[in-house]
Amino acid sequence: MSVTHTFKQPGPAVISPTPLNEWQFPVEGMTCASCVARVEKALGSLPGVAEANVNFATEQASVKASGKVSMETLKTAVEQAGYAVGEQSLRLKIGDMTCASCVSRVEKALKQLPGVLSAEVNLATETAEVKVSGGSATLSQLIAAVDKAGYRAWEIQASGVGSGTDPDSAKKPGATWWPIALAAALSAPLALPMLGGLFGKHWMLDGWLQWLLATPVQFWLGARFYRAGWKAVRAGAGNMDLLVAIGTSAAYGLSVYQLLVHGDQGMAHLYFEASAVVITLVLLGKWMEARAKRQTTEAIRALNALRPDTARRRRDGKDEEVAVSEVLVGDLVVVRPGERVAVDGEIVEGATQVDESLITGESLPVIKHEGDRVTGGAVNAEGLIVVRTTAIGAESTLARIVRMVESAQAKKAPIQRLVDQVSAVFVPVVIGLAFITLLGWGLLAGNWEVAILNAVAVLVIACPCALGLATPTAIMAGTGVAARHGILIKDAEALEVAHQIKVVAFDKTGTLTEGKPEVVDLVALEPTDHARHAVLAWSAAIQAGSEHPLAKAVTQLALKEQILVPAAAQVRAVAGRGMSAVVEGRELRLGSPRFMQELKVDLSAFAARAQELEAGGRTVSWLADVTEQPKLLGLLAFGDTLKPTAGPAVAQLHALGIKTALVTGDNRGSAEAVAKQLEIDLVHYQVLPEDKAAIIGQLKDQIGEKGGRVAMVGDGINDAPALAAADVGIAMSTGTDVAMHAAGITLMRGNPALVADAIDISRRTYAKIRQNLFWAFFYNVVGIPLAAFGLLSPVIAGAAMALSSVSVVSNALLLRRWKGKAQ
Incomplete structure (x- = not known):
């Protein structure tokens, strides 16, 4: 049944009808007719809204309102009512x-x-x-x-x-060089006499010859400035092209006037060289800027070049070369030595070494066997392999990396919003200053010729380009070089915030450790082989379907010892505590000491042994039977090797003046043993997944008072809330998609040393942003007054304007020299 309501704003009839805008948008989260009424009331009560209709069946809202109402206002009203706009x-x-x-x-x-x-x-x-x-x-x-x-x-x-x-x-103006070359050839004869004067050589071209050389530069090669400037005027705005068009037209027009009025009285004062040389320099600057900007996108082009156009698909025992777009998930793809892997997949035949350096930043080839995953774009170094396709097109790892880098480069950093506010009024203000300069020199000095030239210099030297390019070029260069080193930055905000990080909190398993624990000890309450085998069999039965690293360690040991694993029923995971199941008629529980204490299981029989194991950095899980009276059956101790790069990772962070913290669900002994070995500053142990975010919140409150930020590094689903709660979430790509989705930065290798590199490139990028913004503002703040007071000629002003944008982009490109310390 379709439920539609209409809400009309009460009040007297409007005498003069005002044009209304109409919005239609989906509303998510409505469950009944009362929801419809609530949304309509929220929308209809907004000032300026004349009518609001919400249809429950189609989940669509239709709003008629005055021009003062924006979509953002409507969206906020819907969200405050407890719903969402799709x-x-x-x-x-x-x-x-x-x-x-x-x-x-x-x-x-x-x-x-x-x-x-x-x-x-x-x-x-x-x-x-x-x-x-x-x-x-x-x-x-x-x-x-x-x-x-x-x-x-x-x-x-x-x-x-x-x-x-x-x-x-x-x-595009930057695409070809011939307009610049032609403009330079036509402008050179006009500029040479000016340069000759510096060496005492005074000569001048005939006035009409000057006009003949300057006119094609002004109206043919410089036509783009008139077109773009006219579009800006029609839109009621201004831009750099308008400034150039007005400025050069004034110089050109003054020269034509002088030539026509005073040309027959001898050599008139002409300024054709000013208009022609300014246009030539601006064209040159734009060409250089375009080339420099192209270099900032080099990282994306390098990633794009990794994907082969064709793949060797195997069907019915026959190999055929097809376009990569024709390969489907599940298809077998043959990769010969020296070729690039065409698709993401799993090796089903063969073994090899692959070079993934351009994807993960890993400089050494990685050994791959049957069952291992390979990434599209990697180079197959030696053996022939057959790969079963698991992801294609937009879902491939390479495509997702490119999208993430493109998205980061396209997004604006928070500091850019201030620049945008300045840029929005920049051109009108400059035109106003030029007009004041014109009137000041013309009325006060009485020299309108000088007044026009100084006004032209003001118009020409003003450069909103440098302001607009200062931040995004640095972000593009920074995110690009980071991607080459295996650091993917999701957005510009994460890059900007990361430079303020003062505390880095690490998860333990899979982040600082290899994430491949093994059962190093197994003790049954009864000291017999039969009891030990029973504890192992029951533990394996409970965890048979789990993907948790500890569960895999148990099932692998049972397989190794050829233990017959019984079937389990009513298997249930208890978040942050363990698992429960019914095995062979027994109500079994497997998990942490906290879980056992909640079940009132007496752990005293193995308390000393467990304490000894935990002191040695082991993780202990307890098995209990709670069918009738809670009874301890045994314990399992797990050992996980620290990553070789974990120590250097923490040391590098300390060298950057950053404190470290360990936030883990593991026991106190294991957590403190790891923290002591790695010299980590703060330790939070036995933290439930839902409490990790609260710990991060506490750290943020402590550090935030000093102007610092907190980062969280993790790899699992249970880390996602903490990653989202941190100022910057950093996820290992070796972990889950959930963790990577919640993080602002993804490390393409499971190397914690990349964390320090990510913070370092963030600091360097932000330093470049500050340098660029300083010079962009300084250039305009100093250059415009100099031009207004007649201390800069239009030609010098044009050269300075052309070089300002190029210098900003070139400074940002210096980031490409950055080298990470992670091996």
Whole structure:
């Protein structure tokens, strides 16, 4: 049954109707008609909302409201009512952006569309990340909005790997060098007399010859500035192109005026060289900037190049070469020595060594046997192997890595939002300053010729590009070099926050240890082989279907000793405590001392032995029968080897001035033994999974007062809440997908030493951001007054403007030299 309500804002009739916007969006979490009424009340009570309809059957809301109401306001109202607005993310490639002001215009155009929740545009990657309420704003509407704002947009194909490519890339100003060469050839004769004057050589080209050389530079090679500037004017905004167009047109126009009015009276003062050389320098700067920006995306291009176009598929005993896109999950793929593995999969035949250096950062080849997993893009070093495909296309490891790096590079760091606010008003302010300069020199000094030249210098030297590129280029370079070293950073916020980390909390099993525990001791209450075998058999039965590392250790020992494992029924995991099951008619419990204490099991018989084992760093599990009276049956002790890199990892963090903590569900003895061996500062033991997040919260409260941040490093499902609670979650890729999803940083190798590297690259990246922003602001704050007071010629101003963006990008590119310390 369809339930639809309508909520209308009470009040007198409106005499002059105001145009209303209409939004339609999905609402999630409604279960009955009362939910509908609650959502409608929340929406209808917002100022500016004229009508709100919610349909329970379709789970859709329709709202009519004035232009003062935004989709973000509606979303907040729905969430405060206890429901959620369904949303999806869309990615666009944006063309024709030239400066930070363009970013603000594109974002504004996208955000004005009904249904758009947020829009982030990145100048360096030339992409837009748009979140829309499900089904409300289509891709074509987004593209149309960008087009209306004066830019081009096209879809980024979700092929699994790579970004969308510009359909007109060959036409982009940075794509070819010939316009710069031609502009330089035409401008050189105009600039040479100016340079000759420095050496006492005074000569000048004929005025009409100067006009002949400058005109094609101004209106042909410089036409892009007029086109982009006109689009900005039509959209009621400004950009760098508008500043260049106005400035060079003023210099060119003054020269034409002087030539026409005073040309017959002798050699007039002409400034064709100013307009022509400025356009040439700006074109050169944009070309150099485009080349430098391309280098910041080198990491993604290197990853894209790893995927082979074809694969050798085996069907019915025959091998055939097919496109990788034709391979399906479950297909067998043959990989010869020296070839790249085409798909993610599991080796079903053969053994080899594979080079995964470009994916994980691991420099040494990794030995692989039957049953081991291989990653698409890795190089098969020696043996022929047959791989059963487990993931293809967008779900492959390589595709997910590329998506994560692209997403991180496209997202904005928090500091960028301040820059965007400045950039949004930058061009209008500069035009205002140029106008003041013009009037000041013209009215006060009485020299309108000088006034025009100084105003031109103000317009030309102002550079919003450097502001717009300062942060994203550093983030692109930082995330790119991190990816090459096996550190995947999910978003720019994680990268920015990581530089403030003062405490790193580690999980133990699988993070600092190998995560492959073995049963090192097994003791039964009755000292007989039969009793020992029974304890092992029952323990294996309880854990037969578990993926927990300790469970695998028990089942492997039972298999090794050829123990017959009985069937278990009513198997249940008790979070943070252990497991329960019925085996051979017995109610059995296996787990931690806390679990046994809650069951009132007497552990005194093995208390001393357990304490001795725990002091040696062993993990102890207890087996009890609770069928009638709780009775202890035995204990199992597990040993897990510390990773060779665990010690150096902790030492490197201490060298960076960072404290370390161990947060584990293991017993006190085992936790303290590991902490002592690794010299970890703080220890939290016997922590339940649900309490790990609370421990992280306590650390954040303590460190946050001093301006520091807390990171959590883990690899399992039980670490996910703590990873999400930390300021920065760091997950091992050797762990679960749940952990990686909750983390802001993923380490592609199970090497804890990469944690220090991740923090180090974050610090270096943030330092580059601060350097770039300082120089971008300093350049404008110092350069504009110098130009306004007549201390810079338009040509010098143009050269400075062209070099400012290039210097910012080049400074960011220095991050590519960074080398991690993790082996």
